[in-house]
Amino acid sequence: MLICGGSFAGLAVGRELAGSGADVLLIDRYEIGERQTSACGIPTGWLEALDLQRSLQQTFGELVIHTPYTTVRYRLPWTFSTFDYRTLCEALADQGAFTFETAKVDGRTGRIVHTDRGDIRAGVIVDALGWRRVLGAGSNVQPPDALLSRGLEVHPHGSGSDMEIWIDRSYVPAGYGWSFPAADELRIGVGSFDPRYHVRESTNRLATDLDAENVRYQGNWIPHALRNATEDGLFFAGDSAGHCLPLTAEGIRTALYFGLAVGRELSDVIGGRRSVPEALSSYSRFSASHARAFEWMLRCQRLVPRVAPPLLAGALHAMESKRFLDWAFGHYLEIAHPRFVAAGQRPAPVAVPVPG
Ligand SMILES: Cc1cc2nc3c(=O)[nH]c(=O)nc-3n(C[C@H](O)[C@H](O)[C@H](O)COP(=O)(O)OP(=O)(O)OC[C@H]3O[C@@H](n4cnc5c(N)ncnc54)[C@H](O)[C@@H]3O)c2cc1C
Numbered sequence: 066m067l068i069c070g071g072s073f074a075g076l077a078v079g080r081e082l083a084g085s086g087a088d089v090l091l092i093d094r095y096e097i098g099e100r101q102t103s104a105c106g107i108p109t110g111w112l113e114a115l116d117l118q119r120s121l122q123q124t125f126g127e128l129v130i131h132t133p134y135t136t137v138r139y140r141l142p143w144t145f146s147t148f149d150y151r152t153l154c155e156a157l158a159d160q161g162a163f164t165f166e167t168a169k170v171d172g173r174t175g176r177i178v179h180t181d182r183g184d185i186r187a188g189v190i191v192d193a194l195g196w197r198r199v200l201g202a203g204s205n206v207q208p209p210d211a212l213l214s215r216g217l218e219v220h221p222h223g224s225g226s227d228m229e230i231w232i233d234r235s236y237v238p239a240g241y242g243w244s245f246p247a248a249d250e251l252r253i254g255v256g257s258f259d260p261r262y263h264v265r266e267s268t269n270r271l272a273t274d275l276d277a278e279n280v281r282y283q284g285n286w287i288p289h290a291l292r293n294a295t296e297d298g299l300f301f302a303g304d305s306a307g308h309c310l311p312l313t314a315e316g317i318r319t320a321l322y323f324g325l326a327v328g329r330e331l332s333d334v335i336g337g338r339r340s341v342p343e344a345l346s347s348y349s350r351f352s353a354s355h356a357r358a359f360e361w362m363l364r365c366q367r368l369v370p371r372v373a374p375p376l377l378a379g380a381l382h383a384m385e386s387k388r389f390l391d392w393a394f395g396h397y398l399e400i401a402h403p404r405f406v407a408a409g410q411r412p413a414p415v416a417v418p419v420p421g
Contacts, residue, residue: 066090066331067178067185068163069170069200070193071097073320074303074327076154078191079161080115081328085335089163090187092180096167097158098151101283102195103317104218104245104252105153106228109146110403111318112153116160120153121146122247125228132232134378142391143398145228147247173200176298189300189334189341191327193320196286196304202297208286209260212307214240214314217268217284218254221277225251232369232377236267239370244275251277256287256314258366287314289366291359294352295345300327306352310400311363322401326351358400 066082068075071093082089105122112118124146128139158165168180178185178200192200196213199205208215225246236242240257253275255267269279288304289311295301302308302323309316330344339347372380384390 066189066191067092067187068191068193069093069178070191070195070303070305071095071158071165072102072154072193072195072303073157073317074305074308074324075191075193076157076161077321077324078193078300078302078328078331079163080157081325081332082335083160083162085162085332087162087331087335089161090166090185091161091163092166092168092170092185094167094169097165098154101150102285103150103283104243104254105148105150105247105317106145106245106252106315107148107317108398108403109144110398111321111406112146112148114403114406115157115321117148117153117156120148120150120156122149123147127227129227129229130232130381131229132374132378132381133235134375135381137381137385139385139390139394140387142394147245147252149247170194170199173299189331190298191300191302191331192305193302193324194305196288198292198301198305200299201292201301201305211260211286212288212290213260213286214256214258214289215260215262215264215284216254216256216287216314217264217282218243218252219268219272219277219279220250220252220281220283221272221279222249223251223277224249231271234370234374236271237264238262240264242267242271244271251275253277254284258289258311258370260286287316289314289363291352291356293349294323295349298341298345300330300345300348302327307359308352311359312366312369313362313397318403319401322405323352325405355400362400 066089068091168182171179229244231242242255245252253272255264288307292307294306303320308319330348333339
């Protein structure tokens with residue numbers, strides 16, 4: 066088996082194959098944990114469920130949202146944490162059982178994956194290579210036409226006690242800015258739902274407004290629409306399958322979640338409990354069963370930038386009640402809940418509750 070991509074999704078697949086007896090090769094162009102791919106914020110429950118607490122840097126019980134007209138402070142029904150990317154990846158890799166090699170994947174012909182270190186033939190191939198979906202069939206959709214957002218952040222030294230969000234058109238017409246403290250570092254960035262809108266100047270300005278330095282840039286495209294989770298006999302997990310949630314651009318826990326799902330399907334294949342075609346079809350159904358939740362989030366992503374800022378301020382205050390926050394954030398977590406880590410061997414095609 067060949068897993069391409071050694072970040073959240075790929076490492077989650079590898080974790081689930083531990084003990085299965087499978088012969089697994091995992092490849093990435095960088096060493097595991099070498100290149101941070103995000104602000105590394107995640108519901109704390111995911112770190113606990115996967116026993117990755119040693120990567121935890123800072124925990125937040127509240128979300129602070131700034132708009133030009135108001136600031137709200139939401140008490141969350143669950144906590145959110147920032148983590149150290151390298152530590153998390155190494156800890157997750159330790160839980161897996163695979164051989165790791167660095168190689169840059171260039172493409173694929175049938176069951177042969179072409180890399181800068183030669184061709185690799187494999188019976189089962191997983192693309193966990195991120196938004197480019199390098200191993201997809203046919204020509205790839207590229208930005209700005211693809212359903213992608215763009216995000217860029219800086220990582221200055223500094224500290225803070227709040228996880229903060231800015232919904233402010235002076236930074237980005239459609240999107241948001243953020244500051245996630247992580248121990249002795251701040252992760253300050255701006256994401257635009259419109260891929261044509263460049264966010265470098267906005268990111269610099271937000272950091273400057275927060276008296277932080279514009280140093281250590283990290284940015285990427287962020288998918289905001291589901292894509293087929295299987296294609297041409299391959300499994301796709303994480304950003305390669307568009308598993309990042311629209312509106313919030315939270316894609317780590319979903320990459321882990323769908324990566325675990327692929328790993329469980331493949332364990333069943335190794336154990337002789339299902340064939341590869343059965344595993345492909347089961348995983349494809351599982352991913353598609355989340356479509357309503359993703360579409361609902363996408364509708365919110367399209368709606369929020371259209372709401373007049375004074376109205377948005379009123380709406381954010383209207384949502385401050387504990388009852389509403391517990392309900393809304395409860396449903397939001399449910400889309401990829403940490404209880405999935407301990408839940409059985411195989412993804413049941415669950416009906417994902419959609420906030421109404
Ligand atoms: C600025 C920014 C901040 C973000 N902050 C958050 C956040 O705080 N919380 C959150 O939940 N989500 C966040 N996201 C989204 C999140 O980063 C992604 O959804 C998540 O990383 C997807 O995980 P993945 O494993 O699918 O892909 P990636 O994490 O993108 O991993 C892909 C892996 O494939 C490797 N790779 C890629 N191409 C090749 C190739 N050709 N050959 C070999 N290897 C290759 C890469 O080196 C990498 O290791 C953020 C995104 C951005 C851009």
